[in-house]
Amino acid sequence: MKLRHPFLIRSAALVGAWVIRAWLGTVHIRVCNLDGDAHPADARRQRYIYAFWHESVLAPALLRTRVHVLISQHADGELIARICRHLGHGVVRGSSTRGGSLGLLQLLKRSRRSHLMVTPDGPRGPRRRFQLGAVYLASRSQLPIVPVGVGFSDAWRARSWDRFAIPKPYSVVCGVIGPAIRVPADCSRTELEDYRRESEARLRQATEAAEDWAARRTHRPLPLRLPGGVAAQAA
Numbered sequence: 257m258k259l260r261h262p263f264l265i266r267s268a269a270l271v272g273a274w275v276i277r278a279w280l281g282t283v284h285i286r287v288c289n290l291d292g293d294a295h296p297a298d299a300r301r302q303r304y305i306y307a308f309w310h311e312s313v314l315a316p317a318l319l320r321t322r323v324h325v326l327i328s329q330h331a332d333g334e335l336i337a338r339i340c341r342h343l344g345h346g347v348v349r350g351s352s353t354r355g356g357s358l359g360l361l362q363l364l365k366r367s368r369r370s371h372l373m374v375t376p377d378g379p380r381g382p383r384r385r386f387q388l389g390a391v392y393l394a395s396r397s398q399l400p401i402v403p404v405g406v407g408f409s410d411a412w413r414a415r416s417w418d419r420f421a422i423p424k425p426y427s428v429v430c431g432v433i434g435p436a437i438r439v440p441a442d443c444s445r446t447e448l449e450d451y452r453r454e455s456e457a458r459l460r461q462a463t464e465a466a467e468d469w470a471a472r473r474t475h476r477p478l479p480l481r482l483p484g485g486v487a488a489q490a491a
Contacts, residue, residue, distance in 0.1 A: 272339045276314065276317050279423075284429070290432065291402065296371060299322050299369065303367060304436065305374055305397070308373070308406060310377050313378075323345050323346065324367075324372055326363060326372075327348070348362040360396075364393070372397070376390040380417065381418060384463070386453075388449065394438075394439040395448065401436065401455055403461075404432070404462065405461070405465060407432075408429055408430075410427040410428075434462040
């Protein structure tokens with residue numbers, strides 16, 4: 257049943273945000289940073305576009321920094337947007353199919369003082385397929401894309417196109433932050449496609465490393481190595 261009444265939406269959003277924080281408070285978080293910069297960075301000095309696959313969209317709820325996220329204008333978007341606001345994130349409404357141009361303009365405006373968060377395979381997939389819009393946003397905003405792979409030691413998976421993940425209580429959630437990808441401002445369409453492929457490969461690699469780390473079901477930092485021999489330092 258879809259919520260339509262504003263009071264019900266507000267109430268459900270407040271309860272939903274509380275449940276998400278309480279639920280994620282039971283899991284063990286481990287982060288490995290392959291980038292030379294600290295993350296999340298101080299947005300007053302350096303801002304980034306943090307890219308997560310759509311299936312792991314719950315994980316960014318743990319970010320303790322100012323970030324704006326694009327929320328689709330579909331029927332359930334208002335509830336999701338309100339939950340994000342309760343979690344401390346800024347919201348821009350729009351998508352690649354409805355309100356996309358307006359959403360892009362608003363994201364570019366917010367990028368002057370805030371990090372951005374994108375799910376480059378959303379809102380409809382295909383799963384783990386990096387769409388061109390996120391790369392175009394990086395080119396226009398001149399914010400580097402930081403791929404963040406997420407792995408779960410134990411999670412429930414939805415039967416949706418993205419296999420949306422809900423980590424089980426007291427499980428381990430591992431995040432691997434890949435090196436930043438800087439997209440030039442004057443890219444041609446062909447060059448943007450090259451950066452799209454590179455961004456997809458980097459995010460897939462970070463995700464594979466995070467899943468391998470989480471599969472070990474350990475709470476200790478581990479030395480990791482991405483495909484291609486890139487060493488990682490876990491924290």
